[in-house]
Amino acid sequence: MRGDNPPRFVLASSESEFYWRSGADGRLRIQRCGECSRWVHPPGPACPFCHSRRVGPEPVAGTGTVATYTINRKEWIPGFTPPYVFAFVELDEDPTVRIGTNIVDCEIDKVEIGMRVEVLFEESGEWHVPLFRPAGTETS
Amino acid sequence: MSERMERRAVISGAAQSEVGRRLYRTGIDLTVEAALRAVEDAGLTTADIDGVSTYPGFGGSFGGAMGAELHEALRLSLNWRSAGVETAGPLGAVHNAILGVATGLARHVLVFRTVVEGSGGPLRPGSGGGGGGGMAGSAGPFQFMIPYGAASAACWVACYARRHMHDYGTTRTQLGAIAVNGRANAVANPKAIYTDPMTIDDYLAVRMVSDPLCLYDCDVPCDGSTAVVVSHRDYAPDAPAGAVGVNAMGTAIRGRPSWDQFDDLTSMMMRHTAASMWERTELTVDDVDTAQLYDGFSWLTLAWIEAMGFCGKGESGAFVEGGVNIGPDGSVPLNTSGGQLSAGRLHGFGHLHEAVMQLRGAANIQVPGCEVVAVGAGGGPETGCLLLTKGPS
Ligand SMILES: [Zn+2]
Numbered sequence: 001m002r003g004d005n006p007p008r009f010v011l012a013s014s015e016s017e018f019y020w021r022s023g024a025d026g027r028l029r030i031q032r033c034g035e036c037s038r039w040v041h042p043p044g045p046a047c048p049f050c051h052s053r054r055v056g057p058e059p060v061a062g063t064g065t066v067a068t069y070t071i072n073r074k075e076w077i078p079g080f081t082p083p084y085v086f087a088f089v090e091l092d093e094d095p096t097v098r099i100g101t102n103i104v105d106c107e108i109d110k111v112e113i114g115m116r117v118e119v120l121f122e123e124s125g126e127w128h129v130p131l132f133r134p135a136g137t138e139t140s
Numbered sequence: 141m142s143e144r145m146e147r148r149a150v151i152s153g154a155a156q157s158e159v160g161r162r163l164y165r166t167g168i169d170l171t172v173e174a175a176l177r178a179v180e181d182a183g184l185t186t187a188d189i190d191g192v193s194t195y196p197g198f199g200g201s202f203g204g205a206m207g208a209e210l211h212e213a214l215r216l217s218l219n220w221r222s223a224g225v226e227t228a229g230p231l232g233a234v235h236n237a238i239l240g241v242a243t244g245l246a247r248h249v250l251v252f253r254t255v256v257e258g259s260g261g262p263l264r265p266g267s268g269g270g271g272g273g274g275m276a277g278s279a280g281p282f283q284f285m286i287p288y289g290a291a292s293a294a295c296w297v298a299c300y301a302r303r304h305m306h307d308y309g310t311t312r313t314q315l316g317a318i319a320v321n322g323r324a325n326a327v328a329n330p331k332a333i334y335t336d337p338m339t340i341d342d343y344l345a346v347r348m349v350s351d352p353l354c355l356y357d358c359d360v361p362c363d364g365s366t367a368v369v370v371s372h373r374d375y376a377p378d379a380p381a382g383a384v385g386v387n388a389m390g391t392a393i394r395g396r397p398s399w400d401q402f403d404d405l406t407s408m409m410m411r412h413t414a415a416s417m418w419e420r421t422e423l424t425v426d427d428v429d430t431a432q433l434y435d436g437f438s439w440l441t442l443a444w445i446e447a448m449g450f451c452g453k454g455e456s457g458a459f460v461e462g463g464v465n466i467g468p469d470g471s472v473p474l475n476t477s478g479g480q481l482s483a484g485r486l487h488g489f490g491h492l493h494e495a496v497m498q499l500r501g502a503a504n505i506q507v508p509g510c511e512v513v514a515v516g517a518g519g520g521p522e523t524g525c526l527l528l529t530k531g532p533s
Pocket of ligand 1: 033035036037047049050051
Protein backbone atom coordinates (compact mmCIF):
# COMPACT_ATOMS: atom_id res chain seq x y z
CA MET A 1 0.00 0.00 0.00
CA ARG A 2 2.84 2.40 0.76
CA GLY A 3 4.65 4.17 -2.03
CA ASP A 4 1.36 4.48 -3.83
CA ASN A 5 -0.55 6.13 -1.05
CA PRO A 6 -4.33 5.94 -0.96
CA PRO A 7 -6.52 9.02 -0.64
CA ARG A 8 -6.86 9.61 3.07
CA PHE A 9 -9.94 11.84 3.14
CA VAL A 10 -8.95 13.38 6.45
CA LEU A 11 -11.58 15.83 7.58
CA ALA A 12 -10.47 17.11 10.96
CA SER A 13 -12.53 19.07 13.43
CA SER A 14 -11.09 21.82 15.62
CA GLU A 15 -10.82 19.24 18.41
CA SER A 16 -9.09 16.57 16.32
CA GLU A 17 -6.84 18.69 14.15
CA PHE A 18 -3.82 18.15 16.41
CA TYR A 19 -4.18 14.37 15.97
CA TRP A 20 -3.79 14.53 12.22
CA ARG A 21 -0.91 17.07 12.41
CA SER A 22 0.95 15.52 15.32
CA GLY A 23 3.27 13.35 13.23
CA ALA A 24 5.03 16.38 11.75
CA ASP A 25 7.66 15.98 14.48
CA GLY A 26 7.44 12.19 14.45
CA ARG A 27 5.38 11.90 17.63
CA LEU A 28 1.85 10.69 18.17
CA ARG A 29 -0.26 12.80 20.49
CA ILE A 30 -3.48 11.90 22.30
CA GLN A 31 -5.75 14.23 24.22
CA ARG A 32 -5.18 14.15 27.97
CA CYS A 33 -6.97 15.78 30.86
CA GLY A 34 -4.93 18.34 32.80
CA GLU A 35 -6.99 17.69 35.94
CA CYS A 36 -7.47 13.95 36.26
CA SER A 37 -4.73 12.86 33.82
CA ARG A 38 -7.01 10.46 31.96
CA TRP A 39 -6.44 9.91 28.24
CA VAL A 40 -9.34 10.78 25.96
CA HIS A 41 -9.94 9.47 22.45
CA PRO A 42 -11.50 10.59 20.19
CA PRO A 43 -10.68 14.07 21.46
CA GLY A 44 -13.49 16.31 22.64
CA PRO A 45 -14.18 19.74 24.12
CA ALA A 46 -13.94 18.55 27.74
CA CYS A 47 -12.75 15.60 29.78
CA PRO A 48 -15.59 13.03 29.74
CA PHE A 49 -14.54 11.77 33.19
CA CYS A 50 -14.11 14.92 35.33
CA HIS A 51 -15.58 17.43 32.83
CA SER A 52 -12.57 19.70 33.08
CA ARG A 53 -12.05 21.79 30.00
CA ARG A 54 -8.33 21.79 30.63
CA VAL A 55 -7.67 19.12 28.00
CA GLY A 56 -4.93 19.10 25.42
CA PRO A 57 -2.66 16.96 23.29
CA GLU A 58 0.20 15.13 24.96
CA PRO A 59 2.85 12.91 23.32
CA VAL A 60 2.61 9.16 23.76
CA ALA A 61 5.19 6.47 23.06
CA GLY A 62 3.38 5.40 19.93
CA THR A 63 3.48 1.74 20.87
CA GLY A 64 0.57 -0.59 21.39
CA THR A 65 -1.13 -3.87 20.67
CA VAL A 66 -3.42 -5.00 17.88
CA ALA A 67 -6.82 -5.56 19.54
CA THR A 68 -8.46 -6.84 16.38
CA TYR A 69 -8.32 -6.32 12.63
CA THR A 70 -9.83 -7.13 9.28
CA ILE A 71 -8.19 -7.88 5.97
CA ASN A 72 -10.09 -5.97 3.33
CA ARG A 73 -10.33 -7.88 0.08
CA LYS A 74 -12.60 -5.32 -1.49
CA GLU A 75 -11.68 -1.83 -2.64
CA TRP A 76 -14.04 0.00 -0.31
CA ILE A 77 -12.65 3.37 -1.40
CA PRO A 78 -11.02 3.83 -4.81
CA GLY A 79 -7.27 3.99 -4.31
CA PHE A 80 -7.23 1.55 -1.40
CA THR A 81 -5.86 -1.42 -3.29
CA PRO A 82 -6.74 -4.71 -1.63
CA PRO A 83 -5.67 -6.53 0.36
CA TYR A 84 -5.14 -4.01 3.15
CA VAL A 85 -5.43 -4.33 6.90
CA PHE A 86 -7.69 -2.13 9.00
CA ALA A 87 -7.04 -2.61 12.70
CA PHE A 88 -7.85 -1.30 16.13
CA VAL A 89 -4.68 -0.65 18.14
CA GLU A 90 -4.77 -0.17 21.90
CA LEU A 91 -2.06 2.14 23.18
CA ASP A 92 0.34 1.16 25.96
CA GLU A 93 -0.43 4.27 28.02
CA ASP A 94 -4.11 3.26 28.29
CA PRO A 95 -5.65 0.31 26.44
CA THR A 96 -9.01 2.08 26.39
CA VAL A 97 -7.42 4.47 23.91
CA ARG A 98 -8.34 2.51 20.81
CA ILE A 99 -7.15 3.80 17.48
CA GLY A 100 -8.35 2.78 14.05
CA THR A 101 -5.43 2.45 11.66
CA ASN A 102 -3.78 0.46 8.89
CA ILE A 103 -1.07 -2.07 9.70
CA VAL A 104 1.74 -1.64 7.16
CA ASP A 105 5.25 -2.98 6.52
CA CYS A 106 3.98 -6.42 7.42
CA GLU A 107 2.86 -9.40 5.38
CA ILE A 108 -0.90 -9.59 5.47
CA ASP A 109 -1.05 -13.07 6.96
CA LYS A 110 1.42 -12.17 9.72
CA VAL A 111 -0.95 -9.69 11.36
CA GLU A 112 -2.53 -11.13 14.49
CA ILE A 113 -4.42 -10.11 17.60
CA GLY A 114 -1.96 -9.28 20.36
CA MET A 115 0.80 -8.25 17.94
CA ARG A 116 3.04 -5.46 19.22
CA VAL A 117 3.08 -2.45 16.92
CA GLU A 118 4.60 1.02 16.70
CA VAL A 119 3.44 4.18 15.02
CA LEU A 120 4.75 5.74 11.84
CA PHE A 121 3.28 8.55 9.80
CA GLU A 122 2.27 8.96 6.21
CA GLU A 123 2.16 12.46 4.78
CA SER A 124 -1.06 13.22 3.02
CA GLY A 125 -1.31 16.85 2.00
CA GLU A 126 -1.22 18.89 5.18
CA TRP A 127 -1.80 15.85 7.39
CA HIS A 128 0.42 13.20 8.97
CA VAL A 129 -1.74 10.09 9.08
CA PRO A 130 -0.80 7.70 11.93
CA LEU A 131 -0.17 4.14 10.71
CA PHE A 132 1.26 1.21 12.62
CA ARG A 133 3.86 -1.45 11.81
CA PRO A 134 5.28 -4.38 13.76
CA ALA A 135 7.29 -3.14 16.75
CA GLY A 136 11.01 -3.01 16.11
CA THR A 137 10.69 -2.77 12.33
CA GLU A 138 14.01 -1.64 10.80
CA THR A 139 13.62 1.76 9.18
CA SER A 140 14.83 1.75 5.61
CA MET B 141 -43.73 -4.25 38.32
CA SER B 142 -45.08 -0.81 37.53
CA GLU B 143 -47.27 -0.39 34.48
CA ARG B 144 -45.42 -0.88 31.24
CA MET B 145 -46.64 1.90 29.02
CA GLU B 146 -45.80 -0.01 25.83
CA ARG B 147 -48.55 -2.51 26.66
CA ARG B 148 -51.13 0.14 25.87
CA ALA B 149 -50.18 -0.33 22.22
CA VAL B 150 -50.71 -3.10 19.67
CA ILE B 151 -49.68 -3.64 16.09
CA SER B 152 -52.97 -3.76 14.22
CA GLY B 153 -51.69 -3.87 10.63
CA ALA B 154 -48.57 -4.84 8.71
CA ALA B 155 -47.68 -4.96 5.04
CA GLN B 156 -44.85 -4.66 2.56
CA SER B 157 -44.54 -3.12 -0.86
CA GLU B 158 -43.05 -4.93 -3.79
CA VAL B 159 -39.49 -5.86 -2.80
CA GLY B 160 -36.73 -6.25 -5.36
CA ARG B 161 -33.07 -5.91 -6.10
CA ARG B 162 -33.51 -2.98 -8.48
CA LEU B 163 -37.05 -1.74 -8.95
CA TYR B 164 -36.16 1.82 -10.04
CA ARG B 165 -39.24 3.08 -8.23
CA THR B 166 -39.09 6.08 -5.92
CA GLY B 167 -38.99 5.65 -2.18
CA ILE B 168 -42.29 7.43 -1.68
CA ASP B 169 -43.93 5.26 -4.34
CA LEU B 170 -42.92 2.12 -2.45
CA THR B 171 -43.90 3.74 0.84
CA VAL B 172 -47.41 4.58 -0.34
CA GLU B 173 -47.87 1.03 -1.57
CA ALA B 174 -46.86 -0.48 1.79
CA ALA B 175 -48.74 2.13 3.80
CA LEU B 176 -52.07 1.68 2.02
CA ARG B 177 -51.80 -2.08 2.37
CA ALA B 178 -51.00 -1.79 6.08
CA VAL B 179 -53.91 0.56 6.72
CA GLU B 180 -56.29 -1.80 4.93
CA ASP B 181 -54.78 -4.75 6.77
CA ALA B 182 -55.55 -2.97 10.05
CA GLY B 183 -59.19 -2.55 9.00
CA LEU B 184 -58.78 1.21 8.86
CA THR B 185 -58.87 4.01 6.32
CA THR B 186 -56.35 6.80 5.96
CA ALA B 187 -58.85 9.06 7.73
CA ASP B 188 -58.24 6.99 10.88
CA ILE B 189 -54.48 7.54 10.77
CA ASP B 190 -53.58 10.38 13.11
CA GLY B 191 -49.86 9.73 13.53
CA VAL B 192 -46.81 8.94 11.39
CA SER B 193 -43.44 7.67 12.58
CA THR B 194 -40.43 6.66 10.53
CA TYR B 195 -36.70 6.05 10.59
CA PRO B 196 -34.47 7.85 9.67
CA GLY B 197 -36.64 10.70 8.37
CA PHE B 198 -34.78 11.63 5.22
CA GLY B 199 -34.74 10.52 1.60
CA GLY B 200 -31.96 9.12 -0.56
CA SER B 201 -31.09 5.47 -1.03
CA PHE B 202 -30.68 4.77 2.71
CA GLY B 203 -33.44 7.06 3.95
CA GLY B 204 -36.07 6.05 1.42
CA ALA B 205 -38.74 8.63 2.15
CA MET B 206 -39.59 11.26 4.74
CA GLY B 207 -42.61 11.15 7.01
CA ALA B 208 -43.74 14.45 5.55
CA GLU B 209 -43.74 12.91 2.06
CA LEU B 210 -46.15 10.20 3.13
CA HIS B 211 -48.17 12.76 5.08
CA GLU B 212 -48.53 14.79 1.89
CA ALA B 213 -48.92 11.90 -0.52
CA LEU B 214 -51.93 10.54 1.37
CA ARG B 215 -53.18 13.97 2.53
CA LEU B 216 -53.19 12.71 6.09
CA SER B 217 -54.40 14.82 8.98
CA LEU B 218 -52.09 14.15 11.90
CA ASN B 219 -52.02 14.85 15.59
CA TRP B 220 -48.43 13.68 15.93
CA ARG B 221 -45.48 12.94 13.67
CA SER B 222 -42.00 11.75 14.50
CA ALA B 223 -38.86 10.75 12.65
CA GLY B 224 -35.24 10.51 13.55
CA VAL B 225 -32.01 8.63 13.21
CA GLU B 226 -30.79 9.01 16.80
CA THR B 227 -33.10 6.27 18.00
CA ALA B 228 -32.47 2.79 19.31
CA GLY B 229 -31.78 1.66 15.76
CA PRO B 230 -34.41 1.42 13.05
CA LEU B 231 -37.01 -0.07 15.40
CA GLY B 232 -36.84 3.27 17.21
CA ALA B 233 -39.56 4.37 14.80
CA VAL B 234 -41.79 1.68 16.31
CA HIS B 235 -40.76 2.60 19.86
CA ASN B 236 -41.71 6.20 19.13
CA ALA B 237 -45.06 5.18 17.66
CA ILE B 238 -45.78 3.10 20.73
CA LEU B 239 -45.00 6.09 22.92
CA GLY B 240 -47.19 8.32 20.76
CA VAL B 241 -50.11 5.95 21.22
CA ALA B 242 -49.44 5.20 24.89
CA THR B 243 -49.37 8.88 25.78
CA GLY B 244 -52.57 9.58 23.88
CA LEU B 245 -51.02 11.87 21.28
CA ALA B 246 -52.32 9.59 18.56
CA ARG B 247 -54.58 6.54 18.25
CA HIS B 248 -53.41 4.92 14.99
CA VAL B 249 -49.80 5.60 13.98
CA LEU B 250 -48.54 4.59 10.56
CA VAL B 251 -44.93 3.47 10.89
CA PHE B 252 -42.71 2.83 7.90
CA ARG B 253 -39.14 2.09 6.89
CA THR B 254 -38.28 2.38 3.21
CA VAL B 255 -35.01 1.63 1.43
CA VAL B 256 -33.98 2.06 -2.19
CA GLU B 257 -30.43 0.86 -1.74
CA GLY B 258 -30.75 -1.62 -4.59
CA SER B 259 -31.43 0.75 -7.45
CA GLY B 260 -30.34 3.89 -5.59
CA GLY B 261 -27.04 2.49 -4.32
CA PRO B 262 -23.59 2.51 -5.82
CA LEU B 263 -24.64 0.13 -8.58
CA ARG B 264 -26.32 2.99 -10.36
CA PRO B 265 -23.71 5.32 -11.88
CA GLY B 266 -23.81 8.87 -10.59
CA SER B 267 -25.63 8.05 -7.37
CA GLY B 268 -24.30 8.24 -3.85
CA GLY B 269 -23.21 5.25 -1.83
CA GLY B 270 -25.55 2.98 0.06
CA GLY B 271 -25.25 0.03 2.35
CA GLY B 272 -23.52 1.80 5.19
CA GLY B 273 -20.82 3.33 3.01
CA GLY B 274 -20.49 6.72 1.43
CA MET B 275 -19.34 8.53 4.53
CA ALA B 276 -16.02 9.76 3.17
CA GLY B 277 -15.39 13.28 4.34
CA SER B 278 -17.25 12.89 7.61
CA ALA B 279 -15.87 15.07 10.40
CA GLY B 280 -17.74 13.06 13.03
CA PRO B 281 -16.60 9.82 14.65
CA PHE B 282 -16.07 8.18 11.25
CA GLN B 283 -13.15 10.57 10.60
CA PHE B 284 -11.00 8.04 12.47
CA MET B 285 -11.91 5.14 10.16
CA ILE B 286 -12.55 6.60 6.70
CA PRO B 287 -8.87 7.66 6.22
CA TYR B 288 -7.93 3.99 6.59
CA GLY B 289 -10.26 2.67 3.93
CA ALA B 290 -12.76 1.39 6.51
CA ALA B 291 -15.68 2.97 4.74
CA SER B 292 -18.28 0.26 5.29
CA ALA B 293 -19.87 -1.23 8.36
CA ALA B 294 -18.49 -4.50 6.96
CA CYS B 295 -15.00 -3.38 7.99
CA TRP B 296 -16.08 -2.51 11.53
CA VAL B 297 -18.23 -5.60 12.09
CA ALA B 298 -15.43 -7.77 10.72
CA CYS B 299 -13.16 -6.50 13.50
CA TYR B 300 -15.67 -7.63 16.14
CA ALA B 301 -16.19 -10.97 14.40
CA ARG B 302 -12.41 -11.53 14.34
CA ARG B 303 -12.09 -10.84 18.04
CA HIS B 304 -15.07 -13.09 18.83
CA MET B 305 -13.36 -15.87 16.88
CA HIS B 306 -10.09 -15.21 18.70
CA ASP B 307 -11.57 -15.12 22.20
CA TYR B 308 -14.21 -17.84 21.92
CA GLY B 309 -13.07 -20.10 19.10
CA THR B 310 -15.98 -19.19 16.87
CA THR B 311 -15.41 -20.56 13.37
CA ARG B 312 -16.43 -19.48 9.90
CA THR B 313 -18.41 -22.71 9.60
CA GLN B 314 -20.41 -21.65 12.63
CA LEU B 315 -20.89 -18.11 11.33
CA GLY B 316 -21.99 -19.57 8.01
CA ALA B 317 -24.92 -21.31 9.69
CA ILE B 318 -26.65 -17.92 9.90
CA ALA B 319 -26.41 -17.39 6.14
CA VAL B 320 -27.37 -20.96 5.28
CA ASN B 321 -30.37 -20.87 7.63
CA GLY B 322 -31.53 -17.59 6.13
CA ARG B 323 -31.27 -18.93 2.60
CA ALA B 324 -33.19 -22.07 3.44
CA ASN B 325 -36.01 -20.01 4.91
CA ALA B 326 -35.99 -17.46 2.08
CA VAL B 327 -37.09 -20.16 -0.34
CA ALA B 328 -40.59 -19.98 1.17
CA ASN B 329 -40.70 -16.17 1.02
CA PRO B 330 -42.07 -14.98 -2.35
CA LYS B 331 -40.52 -11.54 -1.80
CA ALA B 332 -37.02 -12.83 -1.04
CA ILE B 333 -34.17 -11.63 -3.26
CA TYR B 334 -32.04 -14.79 -3.21
CA THR B 335 -33.66 -18.21 -3.12
CA ASP B 336 -31.12 -20.48 -4.83
CA PRO B 337 -30.09 -23.25 -2.44
CA MET B 338 -26.93 -22.56 -0.43
CA THR B 339 -24.83 -25.11 1.44
CA ILE B 340 -22.17 -24.46 4.02
CA ASP B 341 -19.63 -25.45 1.37
CA ASP B 342 -20.99 -22.75 -0.95
CA TYR B 343 -20.60 -20.31 1.91
CA LEU B 344 -17.02 -21.32 2.65
CA ALA B 345 -16.06 -21.10 -1.04
CA VAL B 346 -17.35 -17.61 -1.80
CA ARG B 347 -14.96 -14.65 -1.93
CA MET B 348 -13.94 -12.74 1.16
CA VAL B 349 -15.00 -9.12 1.52
CA SER B 350 -13.56 -7.95 4.84
CA ASP B 351 -11.93 -11.05 6.26
CA PRO B 352 -13.33 -12.89 8.25
CA LEU B 353 -16.56 -11.76 6.58
CA CYS B 354 -17.28 -13.14 3.13
CA LEU B 355 -19.83 -12.02 0.57
CA TYR B 356 -22.56 -14.20 2.11
CA ASP B 357 -22.01 -12.60 5.52
CA CYS B 358 -23.26 -9.27 4.11
CA ASP B 359 -26.89 -8.51 3.46
CA VAL B 360 -28.21 -7.69 0.01
CA PRO B 361 -29.20 -4.09 -0.75
CA CYS B 362 -32.72 -3.90 -2.12
CA ASP B 363 -35.70 -1.66 -2.76
CA GLY B 364 -38.78 -1.99 -0.63
CA SER B 365 -40.96 -0.54 2.06
CA THR B 366 -42.48 -2.06 5.17
CA ALA B 367 -45.33 -0.40 7.05
CA VAL B 368 -47.10 -1.27 10.27
CA VAL B 369 -49.95 0.40 12.10
CA VAL B 370 -49.48 0.87 15.83
CA SER B 371 -52.86 1.35 17.52
CA HIS B 372 -54.22 1.72 21.01
CA ARG B 373 -54.97 -1.66 22.57
CA ASP B 374 -58.65 -0.71 22.80
CA TYR B 375 -58.74 -1.28 19.06
CA ALA B 376 -57.41 -4.85 19.29
CA PRO B 377 -60.81 -6.62 19.12
CA ASP B 378 -61.58 -4.78 15.88
CA ALA B 379 -58.30 -5.53 14.11
CA PRO B 380 -59.43 -7.95 11.38
CA ALA B 381 -56.11 -9.74 11.01
CA GLY B 382 -55.54 -9.96 14.75
CA ALA B 383 -53.64 -7.56 16.96
CA VAL B 384 -50.08 -8.19 18.06
CA GLY B 385 -49.26 -7.08 21.58
CA VAL B 386 -46.21 -5.14 22.67
CA ASN B 387 -44.94 -6.77 25.84
CA ALA B 388 -41.67 -4.92 26.23
CA MET B 389 -39.31 -2.75 24.31
CA GLY B 390 -35.56 -2.50 24.58
CA THR B 391 -34.01 0.91 24.12
CA ALA B 392 -30.91 1.16 26.32
CA ILE B 393 -27.72 2.79 25.06
CA ARG B 394 -25.52 2.26 28.08
CA GLY B 395 -21.99 2.04 26.79
CA ARG B 396 -20.13 4.37 24.49
CA PRO B 397 -22.39 5.12 21.51
CA SER B 398 -19.75 4.25 18.97
CA TRP B 399 -18.93 1.66 16.34
CA ASP B 400 -15.24 1.73 17.22
CA GLN B 401 -15.04 2.65 20.91
CA PHE B 402 -17.52 0.21 22.52
CA ASP B 403 -15.78 -1.33 25.53
CA ASP B 404 -16.23 -4.97 24.50
CA LEU B 405 -14.97 -6.00 21.06
CA THR B 406 -16.97 -9.25 21.20
CA SER B 407 -20.41 -7.69 21.65
CA MET B 408 -22.17 -4.49 20.67
CA MET B 409 -24.88 -2.23 22.07
CA MET B 410 -27.54 -4.92 21.72
CA ARG B 411 -26.06 -6.40 24.89
CA HIS B 412 -27.51 -3.47 26.86
CA THR B 413 -30.54 -3.01 24.63
CA ALA B 414 -31.75 -6.58 25.09
CA ALA B 415 -31.02 -6.43 28.82
CA SER B 416 -33.23 -3.37 29.11
CA MET B 417 -36.04 -5.24 27.35
CA TRP B 418 -35.88 -8.15 29.79
CA GLU B 419 -35.94 -5.66 32.69
CA ARG B 420 -39.39 -4.58 31.50
CA THR B 421 -41.14 -7.96 31.42
CA GLU B 422 -42.04 -10.98 33.49
CA LEU B 423 -41.49 -13.16 30.42
CA THR B 424 -38.13 -14.87 29.98
CA VAL B 425 -36.04 -16.01 27.08
CA ASP B 426 -37.54 -19.50 27.52
CA ASP B 427 -40.95 -18.09 26.54
CA VAL B 428 -39.74 -17.01 23.11
CA ASP B 429 -41.14 -19.16 20.30
CA THR B 430 -39.15 -17.63 17.45
CA ALA B 431 -36.51 -14.93 17.13
CA GLN B 432 -36.19 -12.45 14.31
CA LEU B 433 -32.71 -11.06 14.81
CA TYR B 434 -30.95 -8.58 12.61
CA ASP B 435 -28.54 -9.97 10.06
CA GLY B 436 -27.24 -6.94 8.25
CA PHE B 437 -24.07 -8.94 8.77
CA SER B 438 -24.22 -12.52 9.95
CA TRP B 439 -22.02 -11.82 12.95
CA LEU B 440 -24.56 -9.28 14.24
CA THR B 441 -27.02 -12.16 14.57
CA LEU B 442 -24.57 -14.04 16.75
CA ALA B 443 -24.23 -10.92 18.89
CA TRP B 444 -28.03 -10.64 19.14
CA ILE B 445 -28.40 -14.32 20.06
CA GLU B 446 -25.99 -13.83 22.95
CA ALA B 447 -27.51 -10.48 23.93
CA MET B 448 -31.01 -11.98 24.08
CA GLY B 449 -29.70 -14.83 26.20
CA PHE B 450 -30.51 -17.77 23.94
CA CYS B 451 -27.03 -18.99 24.90
CA GLY B 452 -24.20 -17.75 27.09
CA LYS B 453 -21.63 -15.15 26.16
CA GLY B 454 -19.28 -16.49 23.54
CA GLU B 455 -21.41 -19.59 22.95
CA SER B 456 -23.36 -18.44 19.92
CA GLY B 457 -21.06 -20.16 17.43
CA ALA B 458 -21.63 -23.57 18.94
CA PHE B 459 -25.33 -22.75 19.39
CA VAL B 460 -25.94 -22.13 15.69
CA GLU B 461 -23.49 -24.63 14.21
CA GLY B 462 -25.19 -27.02 11.84
CA GLY B 463 -28.39 -25.00 12.03
CA VAL B 464 -30.40 -27.43 14.14
CA ASN B 465 -31.18 -25.09 17.05
CA ILE B 466 -32.13 -22.21 14.77
CA GLY B 467 -33.99 -24.18 12.07
CA PRO B 468 -37.80 -24.23 11.79
CA ASP B 469 -37.96 -27.28 14.08
CA GLY B 470 -35.25 -26.07 16.45
CA SER B 471 -35.47 -24.61 19.92
CA VAL B 472 -35.33 -21.04 18.54
CA PRO B 473 -36.45 -20.84 14.91
CA LEU B 474 -34.49 -17.88 13.56
CA ASN B 475 -35.21 -15.40 10.77
CA THR B 476 -37.98 -17.56 9.37
CA SER B 477 -38.57 -15.36 6.32
CA GLY B 478 -34.93 -15.43 5.28
CA GLY B 479 -33.54 -12.40 7.05
CA GLN B 480 -31.68 -9.65 5.25
CA LEU B 481 -28.88 -11.84 3.99
CA SER B 482 -31.21 -13.54 1.54
CA ALA B 483 -34.55 -11.72 1.62
CA GLY B 484 -33.13 -8.20 1.29
CA ARG B 485 -31.91 -5.37 3.46
CA LEU B 486 -35.20 -3.94 4.71
CA HIS B 487 -33.31 -2.64 7.74
CA GLY B 488 -34.94 -4.65 10.49
CA PHE B 489 -38.48 -4.13 9.25
CA GLY B 490 -38.48 -7.40 7.33
CA HIS B 491 -37.83 -9.03 10.70
CA LEU B 492 -40.64 -7.00 12.29
CA HIS B 493 -43.08 -7.91 9.53
CA GLU B 494 -42.22 -11.60 9.91
CA ALA B 495 -42.73 -11.39 13.68
CA VAL B 496 -46.26 -10.06 13.11
CA MET B 497 -47.00 -12.82 10.59
CA GLN B 498 -45.76 -15.48 13.02
CA LEU B 499 -47.99 -14.17 15.81
CA ARG B 500 -50.98 -14.16 13.47
CA GLY B 501 -50.25 -17.72 12.41
CA ALA B 502 -49.85 -16.43 8.86
CA ALA B 503 -46.14 -16.94 8.21
CA ASN B 504 -44.84 -18.84 5.20
CA ILE B 505 -42.84 -21.05 7.54
CA GLN B 506 -45.13 -21.01 10.54
CA VAL B 507 -43.87 -21.90 14.00
CA PRO B 508 -46.72 -23.92 15.56
CA GLY B 509 -48.44 -22.30 18.52
CA CYS B 510 -46.35 -19.14 18.25
CA GLU B 511 -47.21 -16.75 21.08
CA VAL B 512 -44.04 -14.78 21.83
CA VAL B 513 -41.51 -13.37 19.36
CA ALA B 514 -38.31 -11.47 20.07
CA VAL B 515 -37.31 -8.95 17.42
CA GLY B 516 -33.95 -7.23 17.48
CA ALA B 517 -32.61 -4.84 14.88
CA GLY B 518 -29.44 -2.91 14.25
CA GLY B 519 -25.75 -3.17 14.98
CA GLY B 520 -22.98 -1.11 16.49
CA PRO B 521 -24.43 1.56 18.79
CA GLU B 522 -27.76 1.63 16.92
CA THR B 523 -29.78 -1.27 18.29
CA GLY B 524 -33.33 -1.69 19.48
CA CYS B 525 -35.67 -4.57 20.23
CA LEU B 526 -39.24 -5.60 20.90
CA LEU B 527 -40.91 -8.49 22.66
CA LEU B 528 -44.20 -9.11 20.87
CA THR B 529 -47.12 -11.36 21.82
CA LYS B 530 -50.14 -12.95 20.22
CA GLY B 531 -52.89 -10.55 21.24
CA PRO B 532 -52.45 -7.60 23.62
CA SER B 533 -49.93 -8.05 26.43
ZN1 LIG C 1 -10.46 14.72 33.61
